[in-house]
Amino acid sequence: MIVDVLSIFPDMFEGPMSVSIVGLARERGLLELRCHDLREYTHDRHRSTDDAPYGGGPGMVMKPEPLNEALDAIELLEDEPGYVVFFTPAGRPFSQDLAMELADKERLVLVCGRYEGFDERAVMRADLELSIGDYVLTGGELPAMVVIDAVSRQLPGVLGDEESAVDESFADGLLEYPQYTRPQEYRGVAAPAVLLSGDHGKIAQWRREQSLRKTARVRPDLLARASLTPTELQIVQDELKRAETPQER
Ligand code: JD8
Numbered sequence: 373m374i375v376d377v378l379s380i381f382p383d384m385f386e387g388p389m390s391v392s393i394v395g396l397a398r399e400r401g402l403l404e405l406r407c408h409d410l411r412e413y414t415h416d417r418h419r420s421t422d423d424a425p426y427g428g429g430p431g432m433v434m435k436p437e438p439l440n441e442a443l444d445a446i447e448l449l450e451d452e453p454g455y456v457v458f459f460t461p462a463g464r465p466f467s468q469d470l471a472m473e474l475a476d477k478e479r480l481v482l483v484c485g486r487y488e489g490f491d492e493r494a495v496m497r498a499d500l501e502l503s504i505g506d507y508v509l510t511g512g513e514l515p516a517m518v519v520i521d522a523v524s525r526q527l528p529g530v531l532g533d534e535e536s537a538v539d540e541s542f543a544d545g546l547l548e549y550p551q552y553t554r555p556q557e558y559r560g561v562a563a564p565a566v567l568l569s570g571d572h573g574k575i576a577q578w579r580r581e582q583s584l585r586k587t588a589r590v591r592p593d594l595l596a597r598a599s600l601t602p603t604e605l606q607i608v609q610d611e612l613k614r615a616e617t618p619q620e621r
Contacts, residue, residue: 459512484512
């Protein structure tokens with residue numbers, strides 16, 4: 373996959389996108405990441421990328437010319453047209469399903485804004501307007517890194533089978549089960565005996581129940597999409613009842 377990023381802070385990507393799984397994916401040629409400086413596509417001596425909003429109001433708006441000229445140039449870097457994503461708090465919510473959808477694309481072009489956002493005559497180039505969550509950030513760079521991280525995990529060959537198996541479990545819409553490692557006992561709390569039993573059937577059952585209980589407590593909204601057996605439904609209802617009764621501290 374080729375990912376072109378357009379930003380006035382292209383250097384922000386160096387550190388986070390050069391380590392761990394994303395860094396390895398780049399080293400192994402499974403992901404090609406190119407970061408472009410929007411100021412390269414300005415023509416005035418102040419290299420302006422923003423201007424005052426028509427109609428007044430706070431802050432500045434990103435000018436259409438540098439954005440469109442940059443996208444024209446970036447598109448021409450490959451025969452394959454890029455799937456253009458603009459980040460905005462007003463965008464479609466990002467999700468695991470969307471991460472898998474984007475991972476099927478040959479090429480992504482991620483447009484990171486700053487200031488109050490983009491002139492609409494640049495947003496018209498978007499194939500997708502995307503938001504990573506209902507909170508206001510100062511720009512699109514961190515959202516772009518979130519998307520690159522989530523999408524790169526879905527690229528064939530990036531994760532070992534083990535890891536991709538984990539990702540798949542989240543794909544069934546439930547929250548992760550609790551994890552334990554050595555020491556067996558720490559500060560008086562022991563790792564659950566079932567996890568040391570070697571009985572993989574019992575371990576898988578325990579983990580499923582833990583995922584169901586955690587999801588019922590923390591994200592009951594996710595249960596609507598989960599396919600539950602009658603026994604699992606019982607577990608969920610029991611956990612929801614527990615959540616209603618205040619616990620003794
Ligand atoms: C792009 C400029 C800042 C946003 C005035 C603060 C995504 N989930 C998300 N929250 N915020 C963003 C995001 C914020 C951005 C830009 C994405 C470009 N800003 C603006 C509007 C209010 N300032 C985001 N994805």
